Amino acid sequence: MGTDTGTNSLASALTSSSGVLFDFDGPICHVFRGLPATLVARELSQTVAEYDPTLGAKAEGIEDPLEILRLSQQGGRGLVLATERTLQEREIEAVAVAGDPTSGASSAIQTAYASGRGVAIVSNNSEQCARAFLDRHGLLSHIHVIVGRPEHQPERMKPHPYSVRRAVQALGVRAEDCALLGDSVTDIEAAHAARTKAIGFANKPHKHEALRAAGADAITSSMSEVADALA
Numbered sequence: 001m002g003t004d005t006g007t008n009s010l011a012s013a014l015t016s017s018s019g020v021l022f023d024f025d026g027p028i029c030h031v032f033r034g035l036p037a038t039l040v041a042r043e044l045s046q047t048v049a050e051y052d053p054t055l056g057a058k059a060e061g062i063e064d065p066l067e068i069l070r071l072s073q074q075g076g077r078g079l080v081l082a083t084e085r086t087l088q089e090r091e092i093e094a095v096a097v098a099g100d101p102t103s104g105a106s107s108a109i110q111t112a113y114a115s116g117r118g119v120a121i122v123s124n125n126s127e128q129c130a131r132a133f134l135d136r137h138g139l140l141s142h143i144h145v146i147v148g149r150p151e152h153q154p155e156r157m158k159p160h161p162y163s164v165r166r167a168v169q170a171l172g173v174r175a176e177d178c179a180l181l182g183d184s185v186t187d188i189e190a191a192h193a194a195r196t197k198a199i200g201f202a203n204k205p206h207k208h209e210a211l212r213a214a215g216a217d218a219i220t221s222s223m224s225e226v227a228d229a230l231a
Contacts, residue, residue: 009218013197014229019173020112021164021191023182024123024130027201027223028105031125034097037065040090044068044083051079065090066124069154080152091129101137102203104223111230113142118171120145122164122180122190124157145170158182159189164196179217181226183207188214199226 049056072083127148156162180191191198200211200219
């Protein structure tokens, strides 16, 4: 399955871009494929409960580790640091057993780099885990900039535009000349807020409508198609 907003829309969004920003979890790597996110979330909820039993009760049952990190802000800086430290450790463990990059992702990154475009990773995962995975799979040399989640500032994770703006600035290009490719509504929202183009990666059928409703400039379910458009 390819783009549902038209191949020309994807090609237009990418060929007019001098900077390509990739979200990490989804478009490049299935971070928690080998180490389930639910297990990591359970451990983080226990960390939260040790600091604040009432907040721990809120964390119980949340299956997304990043959502528990967001929740930890309600417990103060000490809890944020403890939650963040454990999450980063588990992310690094997770990408070591996550298997190969998303189908077509290596080609997309290599093609973007070979075309002379600026290439960045912009992720709510830690920079360290993204760097470890890219290095493991021989892709690190094709990335100019890696911007992971802001340390000790969960409130600045996407959909906040902070990380996208940092990547654009580091690439030294105009925001309007960049495209962010991500698989979630928060990616689209962050791209719009930072004034870059937004490309939705619908790696699951139900995401098409959500990404379309969020206003993605183009939507694709194939990273190989992204590589073709970049070429």
